[in-house]
Amino acid sequence: MGPGPSDVHPRILEALSRPTIGHLDPAFVAMMEQTKELLQYAFQTNNALTMPVSGPGSAGMETCFVNLVEPEDKVIVCRNGVFGGRMKENVERCGAHPIMVEDQWGQPVDPNKLEDALKAHPDAALVAFVHAETSTGAQSDAQTLVELAHRHDCLTIVDTVTSLGGTPVKVDEWQIDAVYSGTQKCLSCTPGLSPISFSEAAVDRMRKRKHRVQSWFMDLNLVMGYWGGGAKRAYHHTAPVNALYGLHEALTILREEGLEQAWSRHHRHHLALRAGLEAMGIPFVVSEQARLPQLNAVAIPEGIDDGEVRQRMLHEFGLEIGAGLGDLAGKIWRIGLMGHSSRAENVLLCIAALEAILSDMKAPIETGTALREVHKALNA
C-alpha cells in the first residue's frame, strides 16, 4: 500500500511466465495489436498512436518531451510536486525554456495561474502538467487545464502515471494531445512499461519538426516502424516480450472489470480508509475535492517517528506504506490503494496495523472505533 508498485494480480504473474517468443512472431504481433486497442480503451481514445513505451513512466515522460519540444521552444510547466519538477528538467534538456507555474505541494494546479502564464507568454508552444501528483496525493482538473491551453494555441503533455485506471482519464473528451502513464500503479502490472497516446495534432507537430529528435531510442518516427503495424513492421529494439504479456493481461482484467467499476472501487475503498483514519483523528493533507482515492496523503501524528512506524508496519504486519518526499518527508504518509491493492481486506489490515502501532507508541490518536468505522463504510 505504498505509492507504487502496487500488488500485481496473480493472473498477470502467470502471464509473465509464459514462454518467450520472438518480437516479430505473428502470435506476438497479434497480441501487440490487441494491446494497442486495450490501451485505447484505458485512455478512452481513438488515437492511432497509442502504445506502450519500453521503459518505466519516466521513459514515457521523456518520449513525450523529446518528440514534441524543440530547442528554444517555450513550454509552460505547472509544478505542484516532485513530478512537475522532472517535467522542467525534461524541457531544459530539450534545449527549450520552461515557464514555471508554481502551486503549493498538496494543492491542485490553479487554472487562474496557468491562464496568467498563457497571457504573459503568447509565444508558448506547449503546456505540461501532472494530472495525479503521486508525491502529494493531489489531482488537478485536467479538462479545464487542457481547455485553457488550447484557447491559447498550446498543445498539452499530461502525466497520468498514477491516475490511469484509478480515476477518470478521458483523453479524447478532454482533448489531451500527449499523455503518458505507468504500468505499476492502478494497472497493477509490474513496473517497466509506459503507455502513451498522441493526438493527431501532436503527431502533426512531430512531423513538422525542424530538428531531429535528440534521442534515437525514443524517436517515435522510428519506434512506430515497429509498433505502427502494417506489412512493413520491422525491428527497432527487442521488445520486452514477457513484460508485454503482463500488460496485455492487466489491460484485459481492466476491460473485464470495466473502467467505471474500477474507478468506483477505488473511490469506495478510499472512503473506507478515510473513515478509519478520521476515526483515529489522522487528517488528510489534500482538500476533499482534489483528493486522489488511490494515493492517500495523511499527516503523521505529532511526535511520532515516521521511519519507525513504517518499519513496524512492514515487519509486524507485512504491509508497506509510503513516506513523504522532498519538503513533505517526515511529515506525511502516502497510503496507496492502487489497482489490485485497492481491496477491502487491505483497508482493514492497514487501519488495524496503524492503530495497534500508533497506540503502542503512545501517539495522540483516538482508539477503539476505527475498524468499526471502516466496516460501516465498506457496507454503506
Ligand SMILES: Cc1ncc(COP(=O)(O)O)c(C=O)c1O
Ligand atoms: C506522477 C508520476 N510521474 C512519473 C513517474 C515516473 O515513473 P517511473 O518511476 O515508472 O519511471 C512516477 C513514478 O512514481 C509518477 O508517480
